[in-house]
Amino acid sequence: MKVQQISIFIENKTGRLAEVSRILGQRGVNIRALSLADTSDFGILRLIVDQTDLARQVLKEEGFTVSKTEVIAVEVPDRPLGLNSILEILDQAHVNVEYMYAFVERCGENAVIIFRFDNIEEAIRILTDQQIHVLAGERIYGM
Amino acid sequence: MFWNEEFETLPKEALESLQLKRLQQTVAKVAASVPLYRDSFSKSGITADKITSLEHLRDLPFTVKQDMRDNYPYGLFAVSLEEIVRIHASSGTTGKPTVVGYTRKDIDSWSELMARSFVAAGAHKGDVIHNAYGYGLFTGGLGAHYGAERLGASVIPMSGGNSKKQIMIMQDFGSTVLTCTPSYSLYLAEIAAEEGIDIRSLKLKVGIFGAEPWSEQMRGEIEAVLNLKAIDIYGLSEILGPGVGIECIEAQAGLHIWEDHFIPEIIDPETCQVLPPGERGELVITTITKEGIPLIRYRTRDITRIIDEPCICGRTHRRLERMSGRSDDMMIIRGVNIFPSQIESVLFNVKGIEPHYQLIINREENLDTLEVQVEVNEQTFSDEVKGLQSLANQIRREIKDLLGVTCKVRLVVPKTLARSEGKARRVIDNRQR
Numbered sequence: 001m002k003v004q005q006i007s008i009f010i011e012n013k014t015g016r017l018a019e020v021s022r023i024l025g026q027r028g029v030n031i032r033a034l035s036l037a038d039t040s041d042f043g044i045l046r047l048i049v050d051q052t053d054l055a056r057q058v059l060k061e062e063g064f065t066v067s068k069t070e071v072i073a074v075e076v077p078d079r080p081l082g083l084n085s086i087l088e089i090l091d092q093a094h095v096n097v098e099y100m101y102a103f104v105e106r107c108g109e110n111a112v113i114i115f116r117f118d119n120i121e122e123a124i125r126i127l128t129d130q131q132i133h134v135l136a137g138e139r140i141y142g143m
Numbered sequence: 144m145f146w147n148e149e150f151e152t153l154p155k156e157a158l159e160s161l162q163l164k165r166l167q168q169t170v171a172k173v174a175a176s177v178p179l180y181r182d183s184f185s186k187s188g189i190t191a192d193k194i195t196s197l198e199h200l201r202d203l204p205f206t207v208k209q210d211m212r213d214n215y216p217y218g219l220f221a222v223s224l225e226e227i228v229r230i231h232a233s234s235g236t237t238g239k240p241t242v243v244g245y246t247r248k249d250i251d252s253w254s255e256l257m258a259r260s261f262v263a264a265g266a267h268k269g270d271v272i273h274n275a276y277g278y279g280l281f282t283g284g285l286g287a288h289y290g291a292e293r294l295g296a297s298v299i300p301m302s303g304g305n306s307k308k309q310i311m312i313m314q315d316f317g318s319t320v321l322t323c324t325p326s327y328s329l330y331l332a333e334i335a336a337e338e339g340i341d342i343r344s345l346k347l348k349v350g351i352f353g354a355e356p357w358s359e360q361m362r363g364e365i366e367a368v369l370n371l372k373a374i375d376i377y378g379l380s381e382i383l384g385p386g387v388g389i390e391c392i393e394a395q396a397g398l399h400i401w402e403d404h405f406i407p408e409i410i411d412p413e414t415c416q417v418l419p420p421g422e423r424g425e426l427v428i429t430t431i432t433k434e435g436i437p438l439i440r441y442r443t444r445d446i447t448r449i450i451d452e453p454c455i456c457g458r459t460h461r462r463l464e465r466m467s468g469r470s471d472d473m474m475i476i477r478g479v480n481i482f483p484s485q486i487e488s489v490l491f492n493v494k495g496i497e498p499h500y501q502l503i504i505n506r507e508e509n510l511d512t513l514e515v516q517v518e519v520n521e522q523t524f525s526d527e528v529k530g531l532q533s534l535a536n537q538i539r540r541e542i543k544d545l546l547g548v549t550c551k552v553r554l555v556v557p558k559t560l561a562r563s564e565g566k567a568r569r570v571i572d573n574r575q576r
Contacts (some may be wrong), residue, residue: 007524009554010517011555041535063558064556065556065557066524098527
């Protein structure tokens with residue numbers, strides 16, 4: 001049920017994002033989804049790629065600080081209040097969302113949202129109890 | 144274990160009477176042969192026969208680095224060049240270097256004191272001493288080298304740099320003792336890790352580290368990473384080079400200064416008054432056996448205090464507390480005196496932080512700003528912004544608590560801060576530009 005995501009520490013300097021994407025591209029790694037959290041001093045680039053371990057290894061070799069985190073990918077109805085229906089479920093169960101971002105591709109008629117939770121197991125249980133579709137990692141890497 | 148048990152354990156009274164006799168000889172010699180001292184002594188009516196107690200040392204003038212520059216290159220030599228067998232010079236960051244000359248007897252004493260230092264640090268005949276101090280004008284390389292030979296150890300004259308080769312030699316030659324700067328030892332450990340070599344599995348048992356200030360926390364880090372006993376050594380080229388003082392491996396608490404060759408004093412760097420026993424201030428050293436360039440009350444700029452309590456190792460020579468900085472390395476930021484070593488000790492207490500840091504000082508609209516750059520590694524990296532911000536906040540808060548100065552903490556990518564192969568450049572002060 002879980003999706004592997006890599007997070008990369010990025011200094012606020014020009015060319016850093018280009019460098020990351022170049023390193024990954026040259027090794028044939030394809031980026032499936034991304035989000036950039038930034039502050040005035042630094043940023044954290046979060047990526048879902050088709051070859052997680054390779055991506056992590058090549059970035060480390062180039063001197064980047066990289067960590068692997070687990071997130072989940074949730075199918076969200078692509079209509080008004082679609083995302084809200086999911087968030088309401090989480091809110092009622094007092095599950096805190098650390099961060100979230102949208103996946104580029106659709107899954108059939110639905111959008112896909114990536115979520116990071118404090119307690120990932122609990123979140124998966126609550127969502128699946130409510131018949132919300134949580135996508136498997138393999139499905140996401142190959143989309 | 145001693146190298147020279149008789150002198151290293153000389154009772155206090157005997158040591159002091161030896162010091163007095165040698166001080167009188169030194170004063171007589173420099174008054175006769177060094178114009179700087181001849182002039183200042185005659186102005187203040189100082190003669191060797193008036194020095195009848197060690198207390199009278201206080202009546203003598205100080206010698207400062209500028210005196211050495213003013214007398215560049217040979218003006219402070221007390222003997223003719225015919226008697227000088229070695230010349231060293233310290234790197235002058237501004238202007239000319241300071242030049243020191245050694246007679247054959249000086250080289251002999253230096254070798255003796257370095258041999259004593261090696262033994263105090265736990266090295267023996269039969270050890271393989273991997274000497275990664277720079278060879279050349281810098282005193283570190285040759286000073287340690289001669290002492291190692293005197294000891295009868297097998298010395299490998301590596302000098303600094305070429306770090307991958309250093310690792311290979313250490314591994315293949317079975318080095319048991321490492322001599323270099325403390326920051327370089329950690330750099331070597333990083334290089335070894337990159338090369339896939341477990342530096343902890345090498346035969347190294349002792350590291351003798353000096354030539355730059357370091358902290359107790361850094362000792363812990365070095366001992367854990369390199370799996371050896373880390374010993375602090377003290378020296379400066381003006382006085383001798385390495386081997387002026389050394390920690391004993393028994394206590395690892397303060398550096399025994401070889402008092403049969405040097406007389407230490409602690410002064411207030413502002414008022415130049417000698418401080419009461421045990422107080423921290425600037426170390427002043429008078430050489431009492433040097434022939435080439437004897438110095439009277441040389442202001443070292445190093446900040447320390449004298450520990451007078453007996454040491455468990457049995458040496459009677461008093462100890463200097465680990466140098467807590469240099470009076471000229473002291474940064475004054477918004478009126479607060481700060482030593483890089485204080486910031487370093489804060490960083491070492493933050494779990495997972497790398498021992499590499501840089502301090503950037505700027506002046507923005509007449510206000511001094513301090514930026515502390517630290518590296519984010521896998522251990523400290525958080526996937527969430529708030530995690531990294533709380534790391535930066537923690538460092539900022541602890542620096543504020545300890546030093547009373549507000550700083551900006553900038554997290555940088557690992558290995559972006561320069562690893563020096565000699566002395567680490569910790570401070571970039573842009574205010575003087």
